[in-house]
Amino acid sequence: MKDVFSVKLKRRRFAGRKKGGTLLGITIFKCLNKEENKLTDCAIHLHNLSEDHCQLWFRHLKEILNGFQNRPKSLKVFVNPSSHKREATHIYYEKVAPLFKLADIKTDVTVTEYEGHALSLLKECELQVFDGVVCVGGDGSVSEVAHGLLLRAQMDAGKDTDYVSKPVRAPIPLGVVPAGTTNILAHTLYGIKHAVTATLHIIMGHIQAVDVCTFSTPSKLLRFGFSAMFGFGARTLALAEKLRWMPSSQRKDFAFIKTLADLKPEECELSFLPLQILQEDSHDDGKKKERMKKGSKDQWQKIQGHFLNVSIMAIPCLCSMAPRGLAPNTRLNNGSMALIVVQNTSRTEFIKHLKRYTSVKNQFNFPFVETYTVREVKVKPRLKSGPDAKEDVCLNAEGNYPWNIDGDLMKEASEVHVRVHPQLIDLYGVNTDDLESSQVTCNCI
Ligand SMILES: Nc1ncnc2c1ncn2[C@@H]1O[C@H](COP(=O)(O)OP(=O)(O)OP(=O)(O)O)[C@@H](O)[C@H]1O
Numbered sequence: 001m002k003d004v005f006s007v008k009l010k011r012r013r014f015a016g017r018k019k020g021g022t023l024l025g026i027t028i029f030k031c032l033n034k035e036e037n038k039l040t041d042c043a044i045h046l047h048n049l050s051e052d053h054c055q056l057w058f059r060h061l062k063e064i065l066n067g068f069q070n071r072p073k074s075l076k077v078f079v080n081p082s083s084h085k086r087e088a089t090h091i092y093y094e095k096v097a098p099l100f101k102l103a104d105i106k107t108d109v110t111v112t113e114y115e116g117h118a119l120s121l122l123k124e125c126e127l128q129v130f131d132g133v134v135c136v137g138g139d140g141s142v143s144e145v146a147h148g149l150l151l152r153a154q155m156d157a158g159k160d161t162d163y164v165s166k167p168v169r170a171p172i173p174l175g176v177v178p179a180g181t182t183n184i185l186a187h188t189l190y191g192i193k194h195a196v197t198a199t200l201h202i203i204m205g206h207i208q209a210v211d212v213c214t215f216s217t218p219s220k221l222l223r224f225g226f227s228a229m230f231g232f233g234a235r236t237l238a239l240a241e242k243l244r245w246m247p248s249s250q251r252k253d254f255a256f257i258k259t260l261a262d263l264k265p266e267e268c269e270l271s272f273l274p275l276q277i278l279q280e281d282s283h284d285d286g287k288k289k290e291r292m293k294k295g296s297k298d299q300w301q302k303i304q305g306h307f308l309n310v311s312i313m314a315i316p317c318l319c320s321m322a323p324r325g326l327a328p329n330t331r332l333n334n335g336s337m338a339l340i341v342v343q344n345t346s347r348t349e350f351i352k353h354l355k356r357y358t359s360v361k362n363q364f365n366f367p368f369v370e371t372y373t374v375r376e377v378k379v380k381p382r383l384k385s386g387p388d389a390k391e392d393v394c395l396n397a398e399g400n401y402p403w404n405i406d407g408d409l410m411k412e413a414s415e416v417h418v419r420v421h422p423q424l425i426d427l428y429g430v431n432t433d434d435l436e437s438s439q440v441t442c443n444c445i
Contacts, residue, residue, distance in 0.1 A: 138180015189429025
């Protein structure tokens with residue numbers, strides 16, 4: 001029964017009639033693991049013409065289904081109609097909504113009308129009537145909804161939302177239905193970009209606690225998020241946002257190549273608080289388990305220099321371009337972040353490093369790449385002024401530097417402080433470590 005998500009009485013009806021008809025038996029709907037992490041639904045028909053027998057079985061099976069506590073009965077759904085090729089609404093109504101209906105899940109759907117719409121609704125809507133929130137869109141939309149859920153949790157707990165030192169957990173889980181361009185969160189949680197798989201994980205109530213970062217300036221909390229890039233990854237996004245008029249399939253590739261052609265390092269100071277990973281044998285399954293040992297306050301380390309890219313990631317960030325993940329050296333919920341620093345080097349060497357992401361080889365095995373396991377990072381750019389700043393197409397009039405936070409562009413001039421908060425949110429999905437490794441499907445670099 002653990003794979004069954006719905007049971008219905010099967011009747012033969014004349015076309016156009018919604019009630020009555022001859023009883024034929026009962027139909028059980030099951031979640032099937034088809035191939036390489038892909039889930040599908042299938043129907044099993046049990047023929048029986050006795051009304052009494054069928055009603056008895058139907059009631060009994062329903063009772064068992066109602067006993068699964070993690071399975072949602074009511075969901076708040078956000079659909080971003082502008083994601084990727086504008087197909088999120090179609091994906092939701094064609095593939096997702098029929099499965100929610102079959103599983104008797106009530107939904108309250110908002111098709112977002114502008115950037116920040118989901119965030120403003122989450123700040124004030126009645127959340128306690130829902131068992132979960134679902135976002136149909138790309139990483140930017142999911143990140144906005146995760147930020148909204150966590151911000152709301154702080155507001156409900158009476159916390160100051162400008163400076164949150166110990167945030168409270170999100171009250172309900174978040175489900176991610178991929179309909180964006182990169183879909184890193186969906187890949188990381190399901191190992192595949194597949195709307196039906198995502199929907200079935202939500203229906204079955206597969207829940208995974210996930211680490212979250214806070215990104216703050218010295219004066220305010222910028223947002224909650226899962227990953228960030230400063231340097232090349234942020235400059236590419238800043239350019240891609242300027243090219244919104246281009247077809248979605250070309251925009252990001254063009255921005256990637258143009259940023260690579262204009263490759264330049266950022267001069268900045270990085271301070272970080274490292275974590276030591278201790279390997280332990282688990283008594284339960286004999287597997288090695290990781291335990292983190294905190295560094296003390298005076299163990300802050302500092303590096304200064306010219307960096308092509310700095311990635312700070314609390315989750316492995318799997319995607320089609322990086323099947324092992326942008327940060328394969330971290331886990332979904334081990335309470336740590338991967339800090340990946342790419343020092344200034346030639347364009348040829350940098351391209352070699354980027355190409356490694358698409359293969360199974362270690363992308364960090366280069367003398368100019370350093371990786372650290374950390375719990376806090378401070379990034380302080382050296383502010384440019386005069387002709388230097390004017391020449392730089394990525395800096396805006398105020399001299400703010402671009403940041404790529406979960407695929408959303410943010411611009412900040414001052415120091416950004418990133419902290420990891422272990423298992424702050426529940427997401428519908430499974431642990432990446434339990435998934436089969438997925439194939440490389442993109443070779444654009
Ligand atoms: N109706 C809307 N019009 C314009 N922008 C919107 C609308 N609704 C939401 N947004 C914003 O669109 C931004 C990008 O959306 P999303 O991430 O879903 O798509 P994407 O950029 O195609 O995919 P990805 O981030 O995976 O590359 C989000 O930051 C979201 O706030």
